[in-house]
Amino acid sequence: MDVAMLSIIRRWHFRDHVPLREIARRLGVSRNTVRRYIRSEAIVPVYPERHSPSKLDGHATRLADWLRIEARRPRKQRRTLKQIHADLVSLGFSGSYDRVAAFARRWRQEQYEQTKTTGRGTFVPLRFAEGEAFQFDWSEDWAVINGERTKLQVAHLKLSHSRAFFLRAYLLQTHEMLFDAHYHAFMAWGGIPRRGIYDNMKTAVDRVGRGKEREVNIRFSAMVSHYLFDAEF
Structure with a gap:
């Protein structure tokens, strides 16, 4: 849990009134995690200084690069997550497909939050609603x-x-x-x-x-x- 994700949780819960189950589904985390941070009223996550080894260590950067490349390709030419998982395995990754899928969900959510658009282009609005x-x-x-x-x-x-x-x-x-x-x-x-x-x-x-x-x-x-x-x- 980082500051950006905690900020998303707080906005969706306190401002947009999104249910805990839906927040957990969108972010790919457990409801208990969402509930814990909301009840704590923290605006910055607090956690012990430790790093649990993950099978994705050493592959996360490559996986993020691949996801970025695939997102730019025409839909019919993109590799599926199963193909990406198989390619990672060929490079020495020993983790499961589910771990790759969870990473991909988080990565896509972060991209969505950064671009604030689900369409194929962006635009600059010339008019704004009150309080927007x-x-x-x-x-x-x-x-x-x-x-x-x-x-x-x-x-x-x-x-x-x-x-x-x-x-x-x-x-x-x-x-x-x-x-x-x-x-x-x-x-x-x-x-x-x-x-x-x-x-x-x-x-x-x-x-x-x-x-x-x-x-x-x-x-x-x-x-x-x-x-x-x-x-x-």
Whole structure:
């Protein structure tokens, strides 16, 4: 269980009211696991620092690469999971087909969460429903404070439907300032939109991958999990 998956569980349960059984089915985990994390009210998973050896160790990267390649091929030309399992076995994998299938389910769910689309293409909406989304960005400005010209980091939060905006200035762009700006904006608006739209700022994204792949910062993910909105980049 990682921060991203816990955030998905919290959104589906508290915001969308998806039943525990359905959450467990979608994510390929047990209902007890889902129930435990919901009852704990944790926004960041807590678990002992240990790693249980898995037969997929040493094959997970190759398997993820194969799934990515197959997803780009025409449907009739794709290998089935049974064929992929057989190919892994030929390379020394000794695990079962079920283990490969479970890995594939998790991988597809992660891809779906990243792309937020089940169609063959993506689009940028020009209209937004009330409360659907907000946008966040930083800018720099200057002010005279105690007679001294001082550079400020200004947090901009804007509602995508009404274009109502909220500004708050800081001396630095840190996680504490990022969290503070969101808190005061949500308090001023009297609610939290379903989606937040960001650029690849360092306080949110540790690494930009290919396409829409992002390695999201764990502290930023904890904030998203706490407020129950979807973050898009």
